[in-house]
Amino acid sequence: xxxxxxxxxIVGIGRTAFAKxxxxxxxxxxxxxxxxxxxxxxxxxxxxxxLASYTMEETDEVELSKAVGFGDLTxxxxxxxxxxGSCATVAHLAAAIAAGQASVGVAWRSxxxxxxxxxxxxxxxxxxxxxxxTRPFGLLRPADEIAMLTRRYMHEYGATRDHLFxxxxxxxxxxxxxxxxxxxxxxxxxxxYMTSRWISEPLCLFDNCLESxxxxxxxxxxxxxxxxxxxxxxxxxxxxxxxxxxHHGMVNYxxxxxLTGPAWTAARHLWKHADFTPQDVDVAQIYDAFxxxxxxxxxxxxxxxxxxxxxxTEGGALEIGGxxxxxxxxxxxxxxxxxxxxxxxxxxxxxxxxxxxQVPGAATCLVTAxxxxxxxxxxxxx
Amino acid sequence: xxxxxxxxEGAPFWRYAAQGELRVQACADCGEPRFPPRPCCPHCQSxxxxxxxxxGLGRVWSYVVPHPPLLPDYAExxxxxxxxxxxxxxxxxxxxxxxxxxxxxxxxxxPPDRVRIGAKVRVVFTxxxxxxxVYA
Numbered sequence: 001x002x003x004x005x006x007x008x009x010i011v012g013i014g015r016t017a018f019a020k021x022x023x024x025x026x027x028x029x030x031x032x033x034x035x036x037x038x039x040x041x042x043x044x045x046x047x048x049x050x051l052a053s054y055t056m057e058e059t060d061e062v063e064l065s066k067a068v069g070f071g072d073l074t075x076x077x078x079x080x081x082x083x084x085g086s087c088a089t090v091a092h093l094a095a096a097i098a099a100g101q102a103s104v105g106v107a108w109r110s111x112x113x114x115x116x117x118x119x120x121x122x123x124x125x126x127x128x129x130x131x132x133x134t135r136p137f138g139l140l141r142p143a144d145e146i147a148m149l150t151r152r153y154m155h156e157y158g159a160t161r162d163h164l165f166x167x168x169x170x171x172x173x174x175x176x177x178x179x180x181x182x183x184x185x186x187x188x189x190x191x192x193y194m195t196s197r198w199i200s201e202p203l204c205l206f207d208n209c210l211e212s213x214x215x216x217x218x219x220x221x222x223x224x225x226x227x228x229x230x231x232x233x234x235x236x237x238x239x240x241x242x243x244x245x246x247h248h249g250m251v252n253y254x255x256x257x258x259l260t261g262p263a264w265t266a267a268r269h270l271w272k273h274a275d276f277t278p279q280d281v282d283v284a285q286i287y288d289a290f291x292x293x294x295x296x297x298x299x300x301x302x303x304x305x306x307x308x309x310x311x312x313t314e315g316g317a318l319e320i321g322g323x324x325x326x327x328x329x330x331x332x333x334x335x336x337x338x339x340x341x342x343x344x345x346x347x348x349x350x351x352x353x354x355x356x357x358q359v360p361g362a363a364t365c366l367v368t369a370x371x372x373x374x375x376x377x378x379x380x381x382x
Numbered sequence: 383x384x385x386x387x388x389x390x391e392g393a394p395f396w397r398y399a400a401q402g403e404l405r406v407q408a409c410a411d412c413g414e415p416r417f418p419p420r421p422c423c424p425h426c427q428s429x430x431x432x433x434x435x436x437x438g439l440g441r442v443w444s445y446v447v448p449h450p451p452l453l454p455d456y457a458e459x460x461x462x463x464x465x466x467x468x469x470x471x472x473x474x475x476x477x478x479x480x481x482x483x484x485x486x487x488x489x490x491x492x493p494p495d496r497v498r499i500g501a502k503v504r505v506v507f508t509x510x511x512x513x514x515x516v517y518a
């Protein structure tokens with residue numbers, strides 16, 4: 001059954017500026033991004049009848065619909081687990097449209113993490129299960145939780161800080177080509193990386209994504225409708241969510257195999273319904289809240305074998321012209337961290353041929369959501 | 383410092399810890415240990431549980447050394463270690479904790495460069511009933 005394959009397309013993308021601090025509130029940013037995406041598609045707000053976002057999204061459907069002027073909504077959906085939900089927002093819209101539940105869908109994410117409080121400082125939210133087993137001991141932040149897996153990964157497979165640097169550098173190099181990126185004019189060197197301050201050893205400052213304000217949105221319609229839109233359609237070729245058996249979120253230590261994360265589960269479904277394989281992927285946008293998520297995801301999505309993710313990054317593999325150009329707008333590490341939604345819009349730009357770091361002739365793109373949490377992924381094609 | 387916010391399934395763990403005992407939940411029907419505590423067994427779906435006493439011996443599976451920004455009580459002790467211990471009797475049961483110089487010591491009482499993956503450790507408890515780990 002391939003009911004979703006190329007049945008829908010992303011026909012509009014929009015965003016606000018990205019910065020450490022933006023004066024607009026989250027609701028205003030959401031409205032701006034959504035209107036920009038609809039304008040890009042050439043679709044009037046009154047035609048929108050489906051919405052999808054993250055459970056962590058503060059702007060709810062009622063507020064957005066009333067503010068922007070949508071029509072009657074017949075489908076709305078929210079996806080849990082923070083950055084794991086990014087690609088699933090598009091997947092939910094694609095499924096709804098393919099099934100006839102709606103015709104014009106908008107997915108969005110608006111966030112003020114650059115100027116707002118850090119989620120981990122809210123102990124009332126953070127402490128209940130499973131926080132009772134981790135936070136009293138000082139494992140407080142997502143960086144600490146992922147650093148624990150990273151140390152074990154390095155120990156088991158010989159991955160090094162140089163491998164993590166390769167990831168940070170590829171993202172930074174692409175951000176240096178992207179005027180919209182927060183790190184546009186700020187090159188990174190190996191010395192800067194190796195001498196930067198620790199956040200949670202073995203992760204240093206440059207292993208962590210940017211604290212950002214910003215909002216993004218995209219518009220999904222049927223394949224038939226896409227032909228009449230302003231932009232070249234980017235087809236949703238395959239989509240998947242993944243929550244592995246006995247998974248435990250970022251503290252995935254209570255599992256037989258903690259280093260096999262949700263990417264593996266999402267990948268099995270994603271490739272099963274695809275006409276192409278990892279070898280055919282021209283460019284990838286892989287969720288990079290932390291650098292080690294890249295080698296773990298490269299393994300999970302089948303670009304290399306287990307334990308080979310670190311070595312895969314060597315020799316410029318992730319750079320333009322390399323084996324798998326990565327996060328070509330700069331990603332969460334160097335463009336902006338908006339829970340991975342900017343990876344979706346950059347995937348669309350690559351397949352339109354309009355990226356600031358264009359991979360020549362790119363026709364296929366993998367986009368992934370947060371690894372280490374219940375996740376999601378998209379295969380896009382032009 | 384943050385105190386555990388206990389849920390009904392986890393409460394026995396903390397009650398035993400307050401008595402100086404390390405116990406983990408196990409299925410009373412099929413015998414499989416599980417962590418964190420849950421209402422039913424994922425192997426046989428039984429709701430019958432028991433709390434099995436562990437020897438308190440284990441090995442360091444991984445560790446991190448957090449640096450600020452952190453919550454104030456933790457920032458004051460940073461850098462400190464946080465370890466994950468796999469239990470000797472049940473290596474798939476891995477507990478988060480701290481490796482300290484002696485029972486009741488601060489989080490930063492052992493220099494971070496003394497922590498090693500694979501090191502043998504033994505559980506101890508603070509006066510407040512928090513498990514800690516020392517070199518075995």
